[in-house]
Amino acid sequence: MEALIAITIGVLVAASVYLMLARNVLRFIFGLVLISNAANLTIFVAGRLTEGAPPLIPVGADGPVGDVANALPQALVLTAIVIGFGLFAFALVLMFRAYSTLGTLYSDDMRIAEPRTEDKT
Amino acid sequence: MNSIILRVGTQYLCGILVLFSLYMLIRGHNEPGGGFIGGLIGSTGFVLFALACGTADARNALKVMPQNIAMAGLGIALLAGIYAAIFGDALFTGQWLFINETPEDKGIPISTVLFFDIGVYLVVFGSILSIVFAMEEEI
Amino acid sequence: MTWTLATPLVLPFLTAVLAFLARYGAAGRWFSVAGNAILLGASILLMARVLDQGVIATQMGGWAAPFGITLVADYLSAVMVVITAITALAVSVYALSDIDERKEHLGYHALFNILIGGVVGAFLTGDLFNLYVWFEVMLISSFGLLILGGKKEQIDGGIKYVTLNLISTILFLSGIGLLYGMTGTLNMADMARAIDTVENQGLVTVVAMMFMVAFGVKAAVFPLFFWLPAAYHTPAFSVSAVFAGLLTKVGVYALIRMFTLVFDGDIGFTHQILLWVAALTMVTGVLGAAAQNDMRKILSFHIVSQIGYMIMGLALLTPLAVAGAVFYLVHHIIVKANLFLIAGVAERTAGSTNLDRIGGLYKSAPLLAVLFFIPAFSLAGFPPLSGFWAKYVLVAAAIEIEGWIIAAVALLVGLLTIFSMTKIWAEAFWKPHPEGVDPELTRLTPQARRNLLIPIAALAAMTLVIGFSPDPFVTFAKDAAAQLLDPTAYITTVLGGEA
Structure with a gap:
């Protein structure tokens, strides 16, 4: 199972790098979504894949009973997903604004902040 | 989106979604649920509202600016x-x-x-709605 | 005890809430100033406590380390929090006249204070994942601040800033995952103990390199700095001042923390790379600056160049060198934030920051000229200003272990920095205004003049104080370095006595 997830992570990263190398910033964003999912899976698999019940403590007990899954990576992944969601929403709005104000989605054409030649006048 | 079915349906759905989100918020104490998921569900109600009747109406229905809700939630x-x-x-x-x-x-x-958790609920609710309303109004 | 640590963390967020809810009135901006003044008080209390006890730690929510989230302050964290508070207060006063009402209505003060909260959180946390969260808090609020106002340049610079920083974030996150998989802990102090027992030390080095790249992007080191000169000259002046002063330095702090506390196993490899990075960062930054013709762009490239000095201190990893890096951090934040604030006043008085279009500031604004002279030549390392001592300690540390080449690079870059600073001096202050009209500082209202010049004067005064009496600061930096290089006190304090 670890090997399968490792391969999945590899494929995700490869696909996202391909997308992120594109000049179109929208493709870049999609690549970013893929690679952030790859990172989340990395955390998930780094916490060891065990077959176990949800780590909930039954009523009346002092601790979880029997084999339970490691809850920490799940908490980390959840936090990372939430943060990633916020960043993605922001980046998407930014790209939209870029398209409507700069009129392009191609990173090669975005030279307003750094003009090719220094304006001498 | 000008569809009478959506508009009429939204009137009821919006209320039900907000009510259900409150249920999720309180249930989150001992069972799956909680402020984050509640806030997401609650915000879908108003996102639907904005889709059906426009953001101006949705903002009116909300009465408070969503940014203020989010910041008040952070404060709580x-x-x-x-x-x-x-x-x-x-x-x-x-x-x-x-x-x-x-x-x-x-x-x-x-x-x-x-x-x-109530604070988290309000932060999520407010920030999702501010993003969605802002995007809706731009497009 | 616990609240001495928690107060500086909570205050900026409370300030943000109040400032946001009152953003349509004048109260909003005064909440920001008052909140940052209280933050300065709280951070000085924290500093006093740390000076008294060495390292202090508290567990959030009362969950014992290494399971809960630890807040911990040693000398380095404490001094960074104090400097953050000083910069925040100066910038929030400056912003009274710099930020127009439209930006205030969009929530400038809230974003600014959340940014400060994120920076303070990053300095105080003892938990690696929590550090990631604070980085994100910082990142999101800085995105907002960067494009606030929505000019074309801002959107353009913002895209480069956002995309490159997001990649660094992903690397950081993956690194945390792998490190957690190896050590089974996220608490940095606990990790420092557990990392030696990892079987495959080669893998540790690989993860160390991931962290180096991730923090390297944040700190803007060679060859990962391209987002910085693309973005820092675009937003409002008070925004770029706080970015220039604090954001990259959080990356440097994280590098120093991780590469003294956790990744100290394979120093021959990692710190050798850091040394090369440091030298190349210094050189490319200063050469990039020489090619620019806009005040803020020159200063942006100098941030990159100066980061090289701090990394150099970390890379040499002798007590004197790390002390130099700490001293440099403190000196650099004050000076760099101040220079961006001055660029803002220069733009207001002369109409631009492009050196070809302005001039005559020495004649029309002699006070500003004096105030520029202090941080600019401190940056270049003129004795007896603060930058001289910072460079002196670092070069002395390099010579001490016979690192002649890095010492020579550091001195050469210092010379080239003087070139850039004299360029700004000659073009903006000395030569007459190209359009013949002398810019007059009287164009500013007395109120704006007061709000803009008081923070600049205060920061310049601090540069002078550090410059004329460097002894206590150097002693402090040496103590901080001793703590960093021998983290036993840090680890025992965090983990509650059991070493």
Whole structure:
């Protein structure tokens, strides 16, 4: 199972790098979504894949009973997903604004902040 | 989107979604659920509203600016964390109050954790709506 | 005890809430100033406590380390929090006249204070994942601040800033995952103990490199700095001042923290790379600056160049060198934030920051000229200003272990920095205004003049104080370095006595 997830992570990263190398910033964003999912899976698999019940403590007990899954990576992944969601929403709005104000989605054409030649006048 | 079915359906759905989100918020205390998921569900109600009737109507229905809701939520969550200072505990230590406590029964528990969750609910609710409304109005 | 640590963390967020809810009135901006003044008080209290006890730690929510989230302050964290508070207060006063009402209505003060909260959180946390969260808090609020106002340049610079920083974030996150998989803990102090027992030390080095790249993007080191000169000259002046002063330095702090506390196993490899990075960062930054013709762009490239000095201190990893890096951090934040604030006043008085279009500031604004002279030549390392001592300690540390080449690079870059600073001096202050009209500082209202110049004067005064009496600061930096290089006190304090 670890090997399968490792391969999945590899494929995700490869696909996202391909997308992120594109000049179109929208493709870049999609690549970013893929690679952030790859990172989340990395955390998930780094916490060891065990077959176990949800780590909930039954009523009346002092601790979880029997084999339970490691809850920490799940908490980390959840936090990372939430943060990633916020960043993605922001980046998407930014790209939209870029398209409507700069009129392009191609990173090669975005030279307003750094003009090719220094304006001498 | 000008569809009478959506508009009529939204009137009821919006209320139900907000009610259900509150249920998720409170249920999150002992079972799956909580402020984050509640806020997401609640915001879908108003996102639907904005889709059906336009953002202007949705903003009117909400009455308060979504940004203000989010920031007020942040404030509530912070206050829930700071409240522990009164008892000399560390930041964000849960403080509990049991209403109608008897030796057999714990009564109704009220805790700062709940208020923290309410804060999270409002932050998520407010920020999702501010993003969605802003995007809707731009397009 | 616990609240000495928690107060500086909570205050900025409370300030943000109040400032946001009152953003349509004048109260909003005064909440920001008052909140940052209280933050300065709280951070000085924290500093006093740390000076008294060495390292202090508290567990959030009362969950014992290494399971809960630890807040911990040693000398380095404490001094960074104090400097953050000083910069925040200066910038929030400056912003009274710099930020127009439209930006205030969009929530400038709230974003600014959340940014400060994120920076303070990053300095105080003892938990690696929590550090990631604070980085994100910082990142999101800085995105907002960067494009606030929505000019074309801002959107353009913002895209480069956002995309490159997001990649660094992903690397950081993956690194945390792998490190957690190896050590089974996220608490940095606990990790420092557990990392030696990892079987495959080669893998540790690989993860160390991931962290180096991730923090390297944040700190803007060679060859990962391209987002910085693309973005820092675009937003409002008070925004770029706080970015220039604090954001990259959080990356440097994280590098120093991780590469003294956790990744100290394979120093021959990692710190050798850091040394090369440091030298190349210094050189490329200063050469990039020489090619620019806009005040803020020159200063942006100098941030990159100066980061090289701090990394150099970390890379040499002797007590004197790390002390130099700490001293440099403190000196650099004050000076760099101040220079961006001055660029803002220069733009207001002369109409631009492009050096070809302005001039005559020495004649029309002699006070500003004096105030520029102090941080600019401190940056270049003129004795007896603060930058001289910072460079002196670092070069002395390099010579001490016979690192002649890095010492020579550091001195050469210092010379080239003087070139850039004299360029700004000659073009903006000395030569007459190209359009013949002398810019007059009187164009500013007395109120704006007061709000803009008081923070600049205060920061310049601090540069002078550090410059004329460097002894206590150097002693402090040496103590901080001793703590960093021997983290036993840090680890025992965090983990509650059991070493």
